[in-house]
Amino acid sequence: MSAPASQASVTVARLAASHLSKRYGHVAALNDVSVEFRPGLTGIIGDNGAGKSTLLKIFSGVEVPDEGAVLIDGEPVLLDSARVARRAGIESLYQDLALVETMSIAHNIFLGRELTRRVAGLCLVDRRKMRQAADEALRKVRIAMPPSRTGVRQLSGGQRQAVALARAMRFGARVVLLDEPTAALGPRETAAVLGIVRDMADRGETVVMVGHNLPQMLELADNLLVMRAGRVVATPDPRATTLRDLTEFMVGSLD
Amino acid sequence: MSTLAEMGTENGGIAVEGGQTSTSGTSRRLTNTLSRDVLIDFALIAALGLLMVIFGVASSGKEFLGSNIVAIFDSGAILGVVAVGEVIVMIAGALDISVGSNAGLVTAAVSEVMVHQRNNLPLAIVAGLLVGALAGAVNGFAVAYLRINAVIATLATYSAFLGAALLVTNGNQVGVVSNFLATLGTGSVASIPYLVFILIVVVAIAMFAMRSTLAGHRVYAVGGSPTASRLAGIRVQRYLLAVFVVSGLCAAVAGVMLVGQTGTAQPTEGSVGLELTAITAVLLGGTGLTGGTGSVLGAVLGVLVLSTLDNGLLLIGVPSFWQEVATGGLLLVAVLLQDVGGHRARWRAVRAARRRAARSSAAMAVRP
Numbered sequence: 137m138s139a140p141a142s143q144a145s146v147t148v149a150r151l152a153a154s155h156l157s158k159r160y161g162h163v164a165a166l167n168d169v170s171v172e173f174r175p176g177l178t179g180i181i182g183d184n185g186a187g188k189s190t191l192l193k194i195f196s197g198v199e200v201p202d203e204g205a206v207l208i209d210g211e212p213v214l215l216d217s218a219r220v221a222r223r224a225g226i227e228s229l230y231q232d233l234a235l236v237e238t239m240s241i242a243h244n245i246f247l248g249r250e251l252t253r254r255v256a257g258l259c260l261v262d263r264r265k266m267r268q269a270a271d272e273a274l275r276k277v278r279i280a281m282p283p284s285r286t287g288v289r290q291l292s293g294g295q296r297q298a299v300a301l302a303r304a305m306r307f308g309a310r311v312v313l314l315d316e317p318t319a320a321l322g323p324r325e326t327a328a329v330l331g332i333v334r335d336m337a338d339r340g341e342t343v344v345m346v347g348h349n350l351p352q353m354l355e356l357a358d359n360l361l362v363m364r365a366g367r368v369v370a371t372p373d374p375r376a377t378t379l380r381d382l383t384e385f386m387v388g389s390l391d
Numbered sequence: 392m393s394t395l396a397e398m399g400t401e402n403g404g405i406a407v408e409g410g411q412t413s414t415s416g417t418s419r420r421l422t423n424t425l426s427r428d429v430l431i432d433f434a435l436i437a438a439l440g441l442l443m444v445i446f447g448v449a450s451s452g453k454e455f456l457g458s459n460i461v462a463i464f465d466s467g468a469i470l471g472v473v474a475v476g477e478v479i480v481m482i483a484g485a486l487d488i489s490v491g492s493n494a495g496l497v498t499a500a501v502s503e504v505m506v507h508q509r510n511n512l513p514l515a516i517v518a519g520l521l522v523g524a525l526a527g528a529v530n531g532f533a534v535a536y537l538r539i540n541a542v543i544a545t546l547a548t549y550s551a552f553l554g555a556a557l558l559v560t561n562g563n564q565v566g567v568v569s570n571f572l573a574t575l576g577t578g579s580v581a582s583i584p585y586l587v588f589i590l591i592v593v594v595a596i597a598m599f600a601m602r603s604t605l606a607g608h609r610v611y612a613v614g615g616s617p618t619a620s621r622l623a624g625i626r627v628q629r630y631l632l633a634v635f636v637v638s639g640l641c642a643a644v645a646g647v648m649l650v651g652q653t654g655t656a657q658p659t660e661g662s663v664g665l666e667l668t669a670i671t672a673v674l675l676g677g678t679g680l681t682g683g684t685g686s687v688l689g690a691v692l693g694v695l696v697l698s699t700l701d702n703g704l705l706l707i708g709v710p711s712f713w714q715e716v717a718t719g720g721l722l723l724v725a726v727l728l729q730d731v732g733g734h735r736a737r738w739r740a741v742r743a744a745r746r747r748a749a750r751s752s753a754a755m756a757v758r759p
């Protein structure tokens with residue numbers, strides 16, 4: 137559907153979807169949505185309930201669409217579980233973070249990807265290596281954090297978000313999906329996280345970020361998707377769009 | 392025991408080092424790694440020591456220590472094996488009410504094979520373990536794949552297994568003739584009963600598996616948050632199925648031990664009721680009902696505390712009804728002291744705040 141960035145248009149999108157629809161009872165959360173995600177940062181904006189999280193959840197394997205297909209490198213794939221999506225190289229930060237409260241920071245970062253060592257044919261967890269690697273990953277997030285052996289239960293909302301972010305970024309995924317990654321962060325931490333997200337995009341990774349801060353999105357994103365009531369209503373070029381335009385896309389005509 | 396609560400709340404509020412991710416400071420590391428589990432283990436060991444001293448003094452003259460410690464372990468061995476399975480299920484966030492009747496069913500299976508297969512003991516034991524594991528698999532399938540609530544599912548199988556055991560044995564005690572089993576169940580080496588050795592082996596394997604292996608680590612994750620685990624790509628249903636099979640297997644081992652101890656198949660006596668005592672021991676050991684926390688060692692210490700209490704009260708001639716009351720009281724006290732959600736700390740704070748408010752409003756009132 138979209139008019140993708142100039143030189144990238146010849147290549148196939150790393151991650152795409154065609155004609156996705158998803159209903160929850162009478163609510164059409166997604167209605168015939170087609171998108172393409174290419175290297176760089178794609179921002180998704182839209183009012184509450186516009187369907188942003190639902191779209192990301194379909195790529196994360198959490199929800200299965202009623203209609204339409206997800207394409208990886210142009211090939212249709214069935215993402216019917218989070219496990220399958222993660223294996224396909226799609227890493228997610230969920231809006232509700234999905235952390236295990238009873239475990240440490242380190243164990244949350246490596247949840248499902250535990251570092252192990254083999255001893256006499258047994259698969260043993262390597263706690264020390266996970267702690268070290270987790271401390272390393274957290275340093276990159278540049279948010280004040282206790283040591284990675286600390287329980288997640290003891291963290292503030294922003295620190296939890298940092299843990300989820302460190303997890304989403306650590307594994308060199310094909311595509312990183314971030315659902316409001318700065319929602320719980322203070323201004324300084326937000327700047328730090330956005331800096332990291334921008335860095336990733338500059339390194340040529342494919343990053344998709346849902347956010348409500350329009351000026352920020354305009355400044356940061358390479359591509360924009362505006363959603364309204366389950367549809368993608370515009371894919372404006374952030375360099376040639378004003379705030380007023382965006383608001384208009386989101387809520388309909390302003391006059 | 393009061394120190395437990397204090398240490399528990401202290402542990403709940405570890406100060407965050409601002410901005411530091413370094414792992415320096417060994418003293419801080421020590422307090423951090425002294426987790427709630429370890430504190431509870433220490434408290435249980437202290438409680439054990441205390442109970443032994445109390446009963447030792449109260450029963451002065453009778454030699455409490457020595458022979459009696461062995462008796463405590465011996466009477467706790469079967470319960471201990473059941474509790475190991477139960478604690479793993481509870482760490483995974485579920486509950487297995489069927490372990491007692493499963494053990495009873497296993498004794499019936501063992502006796503059945505012995506009677507009909509000319510006392511082929513190896514076959515009988517294998518059959519018994521298989522029956523137990525299969526029963527566990529039925530529970531696991533119902534909980535993990537049919538998504539039936541664990542309490543309801545295992546309450547149903549509790550009845551079903553019990554009924555099956557009664558059907559097989561016609562409700563009678565069936566004698567099992569086997570020198571080997573009899574020795575296993577009642578004999579000892581260096582005055583340590585074989586049953587205690589079995590308990591030690593089961594506990595050692597379970598502790599290692601839960602602490603060090605990837606599978607054990609993920610059981611904690613699944614119990615802590617099935618949703619987050621699933622989103623991280625962990626096959627939650629398989630782990631749930633597996634913990635119930637393990638629990639069934641532990642119940643089966645307990646069943647075989649029971650046959651050895653009594654020389655009979657016991658569809659009800661000695662097996663039914665194990666589940667509640669096992670759950671009590673697990674809760675004493677600091678494992679919650681919400682999953683993701685707890686330890687095998689804690690559960691075993693809980694078993695020892697319970698059997699020390701039973702044994703000691705019996706020794707000093709307290710009627711057995713009171714043992715039940717004591718067990719219940721102990722559970723309540725222990726759970727209060729463990730203060731799982733920090734409720735008591737909050738309650739104290741609220742009370743203090745009320746007092747301050749009352750005082751300041753009183754001060755306002757006397758002011759002209």
Ligand SMILES: Nc1ncnc2c1ncn2[C@@H]1O[C@H](COP(=O)(O)OP(=O)(O)OP(=O)(O)O)[C@@H](O)[C@H]1O
Nearest residue numbers: 160163164165182183184185186187188189190191
């Ligand atoms: N599990 C669900 N069951 C029923 N309805 C749902 C469910 N998830 C989402 N919806 C509905 O689908 C619509 C889109 O929801 P979605 O979470 O995708 O919105 P969003 O754009 O992420 O909003 P927000 O900005 O508030 O996060 C909403 O109307 C919501 O009520």
Ligand SMILES: [Mg+2]
Nearest residue numbers: 188189190231
């Ligand atoms: Mg959302």
